[in-house]
Amino acid sequence: MTWITGSVTAPRGFRAAGVRCGIKSQGKDLALIVSDTPATVAGMFTTNRAAAPCVRYSRHVVEAGTARAIIANSGNANAATGEEGFMDNVRMAQKVAQLLECPPAQVVTASTGIIGHRLPIEKVEKGIEQAMLELSPDGGNAAAEAIMTTDTVPKQEAIRLHLPAGAVHIGGIAKGAGMIAPNMATMLCFLTTDAQIAAPALQQVLKDAVERSFHCLTIDSDTSTNDMVVILANGQSGVDVHRYLNDFQMALENLCIRLAQRIARDGEGATKLVEIEVRGAPTFKQARKMAKTVAESPLVKTALFGNDPNWGRVLAAMGRSGVDFDPERAQIALQGTLVYTEGKPTAFDARELHEQLKADTVTIVIDLQEGTEHATVWTCDFSYDYVRINAEYHT
Template sequence: MIWVEGGVTAARGFLAHGVAARIKKHKKDLALVLSQEPAVVAGVFTTNRVKAAPVLLTQRRVASRQAQAIVVNSGNANACTGPEGMEDAELMARAVAEALSLPEERVLVSSTGVIGERLPVKKIIKALPELVQGLSREGHAAAAEAIMTTDTTPKEAALEFFLEGYTCRVGGMAKGSGMIHPCMATMLAFITTDVAIAPGLLQQALSEVVEDSFNSITVDGDTSTNDMVLVLANGQAANPPIEEEGLDYLTFKQALYEVCVSLARQIARDGEGATKLIEVRVEGALTVEEARRAARAVAASNLVKAAVFGEDPNWGRILCALGYSGARFEPEQVSLWLGPVQVVAAGRGVAFDEEEARSALASDPVSIRADLGAGSATATAWGCDLTYDYVRINAHYRT
């Protein structure tokens, strides 16, 4: 597998663009991704009981297993806006369908931004001619920029790989910076591939991959009303269609996993006010699910995150988070490392070089490894440090 340029347009047959529709004052805020041919689609959506209108609309349309375009706005979540919010989401999709001469049900909608305000659909419709006219293979960067909210940088990734001698690609873009926590976060991710694959297997692969990528990152413990991950597969690689679990399926799933992990890590690293990515690896758990719980608990701990920011090797905070994670283990069996520095063995602190441990916490990413000594399962989670800027950014989000 080879990393390539192109993000969401790296795969054959995909175009994208992003423009300023004036939803936000001075930035791009409207993006469009188009498959030139009908594509099979899969999706994973927020687990929050409060779901935005675009989430509900797109969930219904993904159930048909076919789509061709995704329109995304930032600056306004179109959440908690009543029946009018659904009308606005449907109008947004309808206008895009007409502009692209597509059946309306093939257009998926996504929104992100401030909750509780009516979506300025007229601004979106006015910007559509420019958006559609600018669609191109080179438009991936503008699209990735247009879906940003408090993000400080666009997030893109793409891989090239081979299935039975056919060159295939998976690419994508994502946004997310704050309100990030497992079980979907305040994040959007849009992934494209030219692989030919059965809809059921595409959904299966996405659902499984999300658990160890987007559902394994945390910034601040909050999940949102608008989160979704969508995958379009248009079959333009002309590979023999993947219709059963086998080597081709596993190869595709691995490529999808690599792209999703790359995007997930970029989101965690760009946590609001963050200065470092934190990677927590838990080994020796009884089950994979318990390893995930333990790794996520450490990555989510505000005390651990603050210690990383202050470069304080206070390993007791890590052991504490492992203890309340729900993973089963005997404290006397636990070992901990900060980077290459072992700080705990058999559940007790060991002598270590304080400056070396501080240096490990000053690196980016910061590596935390725990061996629970209870089994053979492993899992990894990602987070970021907690800084003064996180409070400053979120204290003035609407203004």
């Protein structure tokens, strides 16, 4: 398994483009990813009851199992826009389908940005024509840029997996969680691979990878109306991965973890990446539940912003996580320093630890000593800038 340069266009037979169609006040705002041949498709979508039209539409595409393209716009979530909004989304898919000469049911749609505003669909349609002209095997980076909203950097990763039957590639782009100015964020992730794999196996592999990557990511506890992770597998490598599903899943999981970490590091107002591991838990789900409760505590996140080794807030969050554990047996370590054990704080040097917490990656390791399972969750700290970004915009 080798990390390589590139993103969704690293696997064979994929082209992409990112163009400006005029939804946002500036910058690229329309991304197109196309597989030269029909690809198997899998996806996971937001569980939000108020899901946007693109989520409802793309679920059907995934159920059908075959896709040629992903079209995504930023700057407008096309959520809470009524029946008209649903039709705008259909038009997006139809325009791509018409130009690719494929069924609209083979086009995944995605939108991110403000809620409750109609999409300027004519601009989007013109943008699709432009993107189609600019499609290129080097277009992954432009596509990554085009899905950004309050993200400060594009996020992309690619990997080469060496299997006995040959090499397969996986690439991905993602955009930031942390709800987004002016209104609503979306965690979007688009993945491509040239592996040969049937849709049901692809769906299972994606689900497992997401469980330990994006489902272990939390910026501010919010599940948006538009979240989705979608993967296209076009088989162009000629390598069938069904016999190596475990290797393939691990490669995909690693790639998703890197993208999740990039999202956390670029969370709104974030000054650092925070990695919270719960070890010695009876099950993975309990470990993740506790790690997430700690990760989402505004008190823990503000303490980390202040570089404060405030283990008391970590313990309090553990205690209310709903996970059963013995506070006398649990241990807490901050940046590798044991700060709490046997029901009491250790005699650590708070001033020294305060300095160490100024690092750009901070780790919190909790050992429950109750079992053998563990989970890692990624988040960021909670700063003045988070409040500024989310309070100062006026609808």
